[in-house]
Amino acid sequence: MATLNVLVLVCLLYVAFLFAVAFGADRAARRGRGTWLRSPIIYTLSLSIYCTAWTFYGAVGFAARSGLEYVTIYLGPTLVMVGWWWTLRKMVRVGRSQRITSIADLISSRYGKSNTLAVFVTLLAVIGTTPYIALQLQSVTLSFATFAASDPTAAELPDQQSTALWVAFGLALFTILFGTRNLDANERHHGVVMAIALEAVVKLFALLAVGVFVVWGLAGGVSETLARIDASPIADWNMTGSRWIGLTMLSAAAFMCLPRMFQVMVVENENEDHLRTAAWAFPGYLMLMSLFVIPIAALGLQTLPEGANPDLFVLTLPLQEGRDGLAILSFIGGFSSATSMVIVAAIALSTMVSNHVVMPVWLWVTGGTAVVSGDVRNVALLARRMSIAGIVLLGYLYFRMSGGGTALAAIGLVSFAGLAQFLPALMGGLFWRAANRTGALAGLGVGFLVWLYCLFLPSFGPSAILPQDVFDNGLMGLNWLRPQALFGAQGMDPLVHAVMWSMLLNTAVFVFVSLVTFPQPVERLQGAQFVNVFEHSSGAATGWSGHLARSEDLMIMSQRIIGARQAQALFSGAAQRQGLAGYLPEPTPDFLQELERELSGSVGAATAHAMISQIVGGATVSVEDLMAVADETAQIMEYSSKLEAKTQEQERTARQLRAANEKLTQISVQKDAFLSQISHELRTPMTSIRAFSEILRDTGELRPAEQAKYVTIIHDETIRLTRLLDDLLDLSVLENGQVVLNVQTGRLGDLLDRAVSAAGGDDRAALQILRDRDDEDVMLTTDLDRLVQVFINVISNARKYCDAAQPVLTISLKREEGSLMIDFIDNGSGIPTNQHSVIFEKFSRIGEIKADGAGLGLAICREIMARIGGEITYLPGQSGAAFRVILPEAIASEAHAAPA
Amino acid sequence: MSAKPGPVFLERRTYRRRRTADAARLLPFLGVVLIGVPLLWGDESAEMAKTTRVMLYLFLVWVLLAGLSAIISRNLDKGEDDAPPGETPTRDDM
Incomplete structure (x- = not known):
C-alpha cells in the first residue's frame, strides 16, 4: 500500500518542479529568449485549463450516473473551437487591438467603457467562480482522504479542512508569485502559462494511463471492454434530446464566457495564428481526455463495492488493484487539473477586481488622478495580490460552508450556467452594432436573477435557503413563479429549465432594451470598432480631442502609473515622431489614444479613459457634438470625423503658429528690455567710476584710507563691466563658431567638485547638494573648462532661483x-510651462526677482553644449526646476576603461 | 488562346481562399448536425441504442471534426484578414 508520506513527498516535489518551470519560463521571457514559449502548442495546452478536476474525477462520476451525457461538456467547446472563424478569431482580434485585460474589460470597453457594467460583470464572475474553486479544493481533499483511508500505516485520517487550507494557501502563494510579478502592459504571464501547459500534459498522461490500465489491464482488451460496458448499468443510450442539446450549448457558451478561459484564450494569446493550431489540436485533446471515461466508469461500477463514490473511480480502481504507482500518477493528474484551474481563475478574477473595483475606489478616495501622491503601480500590484488571496479564501470558505457534499458535476454545471449569462452581451457586442449599455445591463441583470432564483439557490437543496413552500407554490404564493417550473413549464429537467429561461429572458431583455434606448456616442464608436474590427484593427478607438489637454499634466500622471522612465520614453518618442524636441508632444488624438492604451494595460480601460478625460476634459463632449451633427449614416459620420480631424489639424497648426508668434514677440520684448537693461548695467558702473574719479581729481586732501576705498570701488566696477562684456563676447564667439576647443581628459566627479566650489560662493549652507559620488566615476574627454562652466551656471542658477525654504539640489546620473545624462533637479517651484521655450534664449531671465546676471548664462551653456557635441535640456514634470546635461558616448567612458 | 495566365491564377487563388473561409464557417454546423444524429436512434421500438455504439460513433465524429478543422485551418492563408466588405455576411447598418 502506498504510504501517505510517499504521496506527500511526490506532491511536494511536483510543486517544487512547477515553481522551477514557472520561474525559468519567466526569466527566459524577460531576457527575450524563449521563442518556444510562444509556440501554438503551448497555447493549445494552456487552453486545457478547461479540463479541471471536474473533468479528471467528475467526468467518470458523471458517466457512472448518466452514461454518455458527460461528453456534451466537451462537445460544446469542440464546436466553438472548430468554429473559431466565427467568434474566437474576432474575440482575439478585439482583445489584442483594444488591449483587453479580462472579460469584464471587454464588455465594459464595448459598451462605452462603462465601469458600472465592469463592476457588475466582475461581481457575477466572482459569484459564479467561487463554487468552482471550492470544487477544486474539494476534489484535492477527497482524493487525499481516499489515499489516507487506504493506508494502513496512517494512524489517523488527516483533517480534511486542514488539507484544503494548505492547498489553498499554496495556490494563493504560487499565483501571487507568478501572476503579479509585473504589471505588464498586456497582462501576459509566461511563467504561469508554461506551468499550466506542463500540467496539461501531466493530467492527460495520467488519465490515459489509467484508461490504458483499465482497458488492457483489467478488462483484457478492447472487445472485452465493450462487452463489459454492455453488461454494465450504463449500457443503454437513453438520452433526452433537450438535455443533450441544452448541455452542449451550455458548455459551448461557458467555454467562451468563463473568466479563466478568456484569460488564456484572449489575454495570454501571443499570436492570432495560434488559433489555427488550437482549432484542431484542442478538440483532439478533449477527445483524448474523454476517450476512457466510459470504460473506467463501467469497470468501476462493476468491480468496486456498492456505494463507492463514482467521482473517485479514477483513483480507487488502481488503488484497489494495488497499482500504487498508477494511483499516485492519477492523484498528481487530478492535483494538476485542480491547481491549474485555481491559479488561472484567481489571476483572471483578481485582474478584474483590482482594475474595476479596487483601483477606481482608490482613485476616488484619494481624490482623482493628477493630484495623487505615490506610485499607482504599487497600489495596483498590491490590490491584485490582495484580490488573489481574497478570491482563493472565498473559495475555501465556500468549501467549508457547503461541507463538500454535492456531487462534483452538479456544482460545475450551476457555475457554468451563471457565467453563460455573459454570452448575449458578449456576442451582441461583437456582432450587433446597435447593442448598447443599458440593454447589456438589463439583460445581464435579468439573466442573473433568473439563474439565482431557479438554479443557484435551489442547488443548496429544498429548505436550505429557499423554503419548501416556495418550491411547491411559488414566490408569494404565485403559482407561475415556482423556481423549477417558471411560467408553468412543468416536468422539465431543472438545469435545462433554468438555462432555458435565464438565457431566453436575458437575450430578450437585452435585445428589447437595446432597441428602445439610445446609445451614448462613445458606445456607438466602440460598437463600430468592435463589430468591424477586421476592417480597421489599427483604427482609432475614441477620438480624443486635445484642445485643453496639457501635456505636462498628462506626463505627471503617466509617470505615477507606468513609472518615470517608461513615461519619459513614451512621451519623448511621441514628441520625436511629431518632430518636436524635448519631452512634451502636442496632445494630438493619436498620442492621447496611444497613451490611453498604454495606461489601460496597468489600470484597465475604463479607469484609463476616466483619468485621461479628467485631464483632457470635455473630450467626450466634442465627440458627442460630432455625433449629433452626423447622426444618421456611417458615411456621413466618417466624412464628418475626417472633417473634424482636418479642422483639428488646422487648429493645431494655428496653435503652433500662435506659439511661434508669441515666442517671437516675447524675444523682441526681452531684447528691448535687455537693451535698456544693458544700457542701465553699463551706465551704473560708469556713473560711479566717473563720480569717484572726479572726487579723486578735484578733492585735494583725501586721507589714504579714503583714497584706497574710492579706488577699490572704481576697480570693482570696472571688473563688473569687463565681466559683462566678456559674457557678450563669449556668446558671440560661440555663436559664430570661432571657438577652439581645448580637449582634455578628467573625472566627472572632480569636475563637479570644481563647479560646486566655484558656484558655492560664500553662503555654502544655503543650498544643500545631494550627489552619488560612486556614480560619478566616469572619465570625460572634451573641453573640460567649458563643461565646468556649464555646471557652474546650472548650480548657481539653482542657488539663485530655488525658492524652497531649505533648497536642495540633487545631481544624479543615468546612462x-x-x-550619459546628468540631471540637476532642485526642490523649488520650477519654471512655469510658458517659459520653457525661452529660458535658453539670450537675454531671458525668469521673473524679475533678485537677479544679478544679464540673462546670458543658459544661452552660453546651450552654445557650449552644442559645440562639444552634447545637449542641455529642461526636464519638465519633476519636483522642481530640472536641467539635463546629455553627453554622447564618444565623450563619456567608464573609469576603468580609460587609463586615468 | 492567349488568355492572361497571371490574373486567372490569382483569381482562382482568391476564390479558393474564400471558399475555404466558407468551409470554416460551416464546419460547426456540420458538427451540430452530426452530434444530434444519435438522438434519432432507438426510438423505433423498445430496443434502445447501445452506449457502446453511440460512443464509437461520437468518437469517430470527433476525429473527423478535428481532422477537417486541421485541413481547413492549414489552408486559410496566414494572417489573412476577413473577406472584403462585400462578402462579409454579417453587416448591419447604423
Missing part, C-alpha cells in the same frame, strides 16, 4: 543608449 541610456550609450549617452
